Structure formats: structure tokens, C-alpha cells
Amino acid sequence: MIQEAFYYQNKDLNDLASYESILEDLSLDKELFRTKFNSTEYKELVKEDFKSARELGVNSFPTLLYQSGNKLTVVASGYSSAEKVTAAINAARKK
Numbered sequence: 001m002i003q004e005a006f007y008y009q010n011k012d013l014n015d016l017a018s019y020e021s022i023l024e025d026l027s028l029d030k031e032l033f034r035t036k037f038n039s040t041e042y043k044e045l046v047k048e049d050f051k052s053a054r055e056l057g058v059n060s061f062p063t064l065l066y067q068s069g070n071k072l073t074v075v076a077s078g079y080s081s082a083e084k085v086t087a088a089i090n091a092a093r094k095k
Contacts, residue, residue, distance in 0.1 A: 001025065066092045 001022045005011040011018035016037055023030050036042045056065060057074045064076040066089050073095070075088035 068092065068095075071095075 060078045066073045066075045073092040
């Protein structure tokens with residue numbers, strides 16, 4: 001629903017109003033969402049999440065990572081065909 005709002009409906013996900021219909025459709029507490037959306041605590045958690053993603057090599061959406069043991073390999077960044085993703089996974093598996 002959020003991806004549809006962003007990509008299809010061209011809504012600004014930094015704007016609280018963009019979530020109103022989603023919250024209604026899911027019968028979620030709008031006031032609780034509003035409180036958390038505007039809180040410093042949750043803004044810091046989001047920043048940490050983005051920082052962690054960058055440290056993993058994620059710099060675009062979508063990004064697909066392959067993990068083998070403790071090693072992570074980016075196998076797709078942005079759109080990639082199934083054939084390219086499969087080839088990248090197979091290559092990562094051989095390392």
C-alpha cells in the first residue's frame with residue numbers, strides 16, 4: 001500500500017497526510033501513528049535503519065543482497081531482470 005502511494009499515486013511519504021487512507025484501510029490508530037511519525041525517537045530509528053542499509057551496500061531501491069555465512073553480496077541494485085539476478089546469485093555462490 002505504501003509503495004502504491006509513493007510510486008503510483010505520487011504521494012510524498014514525508015507528509016503525514018499521505019498515510020491517512022492507508023491507516024483507514026487497515027483500521028489503524030491514526031493518533032498513535034501521528035504521534036510516532038512526528039516523534040524524535042522514531043525519526044532517529046529511521047535514520048539508523050538507513051545508515052545500516054548503507055553500510056550493507058544498499059544505495060537504491062530495490063536492492064537484493066545474497067548472504068553466505070557472514071558475507072553479504074549485492075546481487076541487484078535497482079531494476080534487474082530475473083536472468084541477471086540469477087546469474088549474480090550463482091556468481092556469488094561460487095565465491
